[in-house]
Amino acid sequence: MKTRKKIIVFAFFAIIGIAFLGCNKGKIAEYEKTIETLNSQIALLQEENNNLKAENNDLTKEIEAYKLTDQYFYQSGADEFINENYPRAIYFMNILKVKFPTSPLLVYADKIIKDSENKPHVVPRGGKVTVPLSGSATKLKEKQ
Numbered sequence: 001m002k003t004r005k006k007i008i009v010f011a012f013f014a015i016i017g018i019a020f021l022g023c024n025k026g027k028i029a030e031y032e033k034t035i036e037t038l039n040s041q042i043a044l045l046q047e048e049n050n051n052l053k054a055e056n057n058d059l060t061k062e063i064e065a066y067k068l069t070d071q072y073f074y075q076s077g078a079d080e081f082i083n084e085n086y087p088r089a090i091y092f093m094n095i096l097k098v099k100f101p102t103s104p105l106l107v108y109a110d111k112i113i114k115d116s117e118n119k120p121h122v123v124p125r126g127g128k129v130t131v132p133l134s135g136s137a138t139k140l141k142e143k144q
Contacts, residue, residue: 070096070103077117087115 066072077092092118093109100106 030046070100070105073099074103074105074109081112082118084119086119089113089116 073092073096077089077096080086080092081089090113093113096103096109097106103109
């Protein structure tokens with residue numbers, strides 16, 4: 001009899017297990033849909049990430065190209081002049097003169113070089129102050 005009870009209990013749990021698994025097929029399908037949705041979202045986010053990386057690379061190249069322009073060297077020299085770091089102002093303006101001999105900024109660069117040579121060559125303490133190009137040019141015109 002004990003064996004028969006064991007078989008009945010086993011059969012009962014087997015039927016409940018099969019029924020439970022049958023109910024879970026709907027849940028499994030739901031989970032599979034969720035996984036598909038998440039995978040598609042991951043693919044979209046990876047594509048967006050790749051686009052942002054490409055844009056970042058483009059902007060980095062743009063910044064590097066800007067550093068090769070006359071405005072960059074003029075602005076750097078003007079910033080140093082305003083900070084009273086006259087040797088570095090002269091340095092940047094001389095680079096401007098050598099690399100860009102036809103730049104319209106040479107008139108202002110020569111003025112900064114001339115004014116810097118008449119100042120004591122003391123490097124001030126503190127960091128670099130960023131001044132817009134138009135602000136630097138305006139200050140130079142006011143000094144003239």
